Amino acid sequence: xxxxxxxxxxxxxxxxxxxxxxxxxxxxxxxxxxxxxxxxxxxxxxxxxxxxxxxxxxxxxxxxxxxxxxxxxxxxxxxxxxxxxxxxxxxxxxxxxxxxxxxxxxxxxxxxxxxxxxxxxxxxxxxxxxxxxxxxxxxxxxxxxxxxxxxxxxxxxxxxxxxxxxxxxxxxxxxxxxxxxxxxxxxxxxxxxxxxxxxxxxxxxxxxxxxxxxxxxxxxxxxxxxxxxxxxxxxxxxxxxxxxxxxxxxxxxxxxxxxxxxxxxxxxxxxxxxxxxxxxxxxxxxxxxxxxxxxxxxxxxxxxxxxxxxxxxxxxxxxxxxxxxxxxxxxxxxxxxxxxxxxxxxxxxxxxxxxxxxxxxxxxxxxxxxxxxxxxxxxxxxxxxxxxxxxxxxxxxxxxxxxxxxxxxxxxxxxxxxxxxxxxxxxxxxxxxxxxxxxxxxxxxxxxxxxxxxxxxxxxxxxxxxxxxxxxxxxxxxxxxxxxxxxxxxxxxxxxxxxxxxxxxxxxxxxxxxx
Numbered sequence: 095x096x097x098x099x100x101x102x103x104x105x106x107x108x109x110x111x112x113x114x115x116x117x118x119x120x121x122x123x124x125x126x127x128x129x130x131x132x133x134x135x136x137x138x139x140x141x142x143x144x145x146x147x148x149x150x151x152x153x154x155x156x157x158x159x160x161x162x163x164x165x166x167x168x169x170x171x172x173x174x175x176x177x178x179x180x181x182x183x184x185x186x187x188x189x190x191x192x193x194x195x196x197x198x199x200x201x202x203x204x205x206x207x208x209x210x211x212x213x214x215x216x217x218x219x220x221x222x223x224x225x226x227x228x229x230x231x232x233x234x235x236x237x238x239x240x241x242x243x244x245x246x247x248x249x250x251x252x253x254x255x256x257x258x259x260x261x262x263x264x265x266x267x268x269x270x271x272x273x274x275x276x277x278x279x280x281x282x283x284x285x286x287x288x289x290x291x292x293x294x295x296x297x298x299x300x301x302x303x304x305x306x307x308x309x310x311x312x313x314x315x316x317x318x319x320x321x322x323x324x325x326x327x328x329x330x331x332x333x334x335x336x337x338x339x340x341x342x343x344x345x346x347x348x349x350x351x352x353x354x355x356x357x358x359x360x361x362x363x364x365x366x367x368x369x370x371x372x373x374x375x376x377x378x379x380x381x382x383x384x385x386x387x388x389x390x391x392x393x394x395x396x397x398x399x400x401x402x403x404x405x406x407x408x409x410x411x412x413x414x415x416x417x418x419x420x421x422x423x424x425x426x427x428x429x430x431x432x433x434x435x436x437x438x439x440x441x442x443x444x445x446x447x448x449x450x451x452x453x454x455x456x457x458x459x460x461x462x463x464x465x466x467x468x469x470x471x472x473x474x475x476x477x478x479x480x481x482x483x484x485x486x487x488x489x490x491x492x493x494x495x496x497x498x499x500x501x502x503x504x505x506x507x508x509x510x511x512x513x514x515x516x517x518x519x520x521x522x523x524x525x526x527x528x529x530x531x532x533x534x535x536x537x538x539x540x541x542x543x544x545x546x547x548x549x550x551x552x553x554x555x556x557x558x559x560x561x562x563x564x565x566x567x568x569x570x571x572x573x574x575x576x577x578x579x580x581x582x583x584x585x586x587x588x589x590x591x592x593x594x595x596x597x598x599x600x601x602x603x604x605x606x607x608x609x
Contacts (some may be wrong), residue, residue, distance in 0.1 A: 116399040117174050117219050124214045124406045131410075131417050132210075135191070135203045142239055150298050154237040157302070161230035168226035173217075176405035180217030184210055184409050188416035193482060195420045196563045197556040198492050204238050210413050217409060218402050229305045236298050242496065248288035248326070254336060255330035256283070266402065270508035274337065281337050282506065289329030292361055296325035299365065313375050320372045321365075328364035332357065367550075373566050404525070423563055424489060438481050438543075438572055443596040445470040445477070452476040455536060458499040460492040463570070470593065475578070477593040482573045486563065493559055493571050494552035500540060500575060505529040512550065513539055513587070519599050522548045528580065537586045540575035543599050574599070 114354040129136050143151040187209040194202030212231050216224045223232070249272045257274055262555040268275040272283040300321030304314040336356070441447070448471050455478060456467065462482035469478045482498075484491040492498065501507060509528040514521065541550045544558035545567045559571055576593060580586045 095387060102461050116402060117223070120399075120402045120406055121215060121220055124218065124410065125211065125302050127410055128207075128210060128214060128413065131414055132191070132203075132207050135200075135207045138200050139204055141205075143237075149584075150295065151237050154233060157235050158230045161233065161305070162227055164291060164573045165230070165526050168221065172223045172226070174219040174223035174402065176401045177217045177220045178405060178408075180213045181405075181412060183409055184213045184217070184412050188413045191235040192416045192420055193557070193560045195416075196560040197494075198489075199486065199556055201239055201242065205240075208234055208238060210349065214406065214409050214413075215245055233301060233305075236294070237300070238605065242290075244293075245288050245290050248290055248293070249283045249285065251326065252287065252333050253283040254287055255327075256334040259331075259334040260337065264337070265341070271510060273506060273508050276337065276341060279341065281303050283333060287329075287333060289326055292329045292364075293322055295361070296321045296365060296368070300368075303369070308375070317372050317375070321368050324364050324368045325361075325415060328360050332360045424487070426566055439479065439574065441470055441479075441593070441596050442598065443472075445472045445593060445596055448476075451478060452547050453478070453534065453536065453577075453579055454504060454531070455538075456481070456502060457575060459573055460495060460497050461488075462573075463488050463491075472592075475584070475589045477576055477578045477590065479593075479597075480573075480575045480577075484571050486558040486566075486570045488570075491559075491571070493544070493573060494555045498573065500527065500538060501529050505531050505536065515539065515594050517548060518599055519592050520548050523550050525550045535580040536577055537580050537590065538575055539575040539590055539594070540573065543569065544571040545569045548599075572599075 153448065187206045191203050191206035191210075194200070194206060212234070215227065215231065219227075234456075252274050253269055253274055257267045257269045260274075260276065265276055274281045274283070301316045304317040308314045308317065437440070448469050451467070451469050452471075453476075457480045459465065459482035463485040465480070465482045467478065467480045469476055471477075484493055507527050507529045511526050512523045512528040515524050516522075522541065524541045527538045527540070529536045529538065541548055542552075542555040542558075544555055545562035546569060547558055549555050549558065555571070562571070576590055578586050578589050
């Protein structure tokens, strides 16, 4: 009797093969209905891909299908059995999407849609049936804008590493937020220089390589993490070398074609080094078997098919509640006669308004219902206050968004911290930023006001905003910022603290209705 080669597989027939005729039909129907129900969110993913036509996102769906097809024989050896414990998880994901929709947080809606997609697939075929598909389904995470969350942290890491390397080389360097100052020049680690492109590209390649080459999870996870770490180190070295070379007069390396060529060269070198080192890890040989494992003599085809359809029906019913609830909330907001205050904030005491600005500072927030930028003076001190108000039913409102700009390109933020303040009897922490422009410095305190509550945290502001809309509150929300110049001989913190002590925030103004 000849042994069966472990590298060959024969097509499976019989009950175990025939039972897999139903799951593809079930999954296609479930996915089609899910995309139809959440079409706006699905479309936002396509719009995101279109903004980066040379990115990897377009390849993700094809790669997922290809990876799943490679495991078709493993699937035939499994018996699908729905996992109904996924139903409460689908409810959690749908509720998360609802919160993201009410706060116009696109990335939350996209992530929740991806979780619902995986949940319907996993729940339909069960844990045993989905085991061969875990690796392909995990690749879907790279179709979403997950990297945007870590850009600020990567900017800080890259700037810190470059400064440490400059110190080791004997160069005096000062780090202020994302700005590196050396004698004769200043360098800002912008978002494009944070290493996010290096990181995402290396992780995509590492994920595919680790899943196709390695069998054991320790090697897969180790190679994946090593590739990300090497990419971050490579980008930090690139920034350090760029500053070092430019300090000797070769400033062309910081812009133009040379800058992009250096970036590509460093990326290729670091990826080659990663594959040469970590890509050659040895694994123990897979155990050889003389014959395939025996298949079950009987498979409950009808029961499995009925239970799969039952899971899909319940799952779609659960996830379908969220878009219907969102539509109802927005419709009820449209039906209310919202109040837009003429003046959300009032300033009392010796602070008086003046015409014109004392310094060139103009925040830019995304489509507020109304906004105000006013300068107040008290003696020799001047403070500007900016308010971007969003009505309760403003569908396009992005109160807390990375697209909102507290500073224009004329200002360079150099330091950030938190500051404990009190407004209208409420004590909370505001966000403090020091920014510089030619021949002047500015200190800005900013925070959010949502339905009568103050906070400096974006996530808390979004949750408060979702709560106010679910409860149909009509008070709205606002982003508030106060700014003063950091002048020699004057304590700007005392000036701003005195100003906010005379602030009062109240949206109730029945004399002004929404036009």
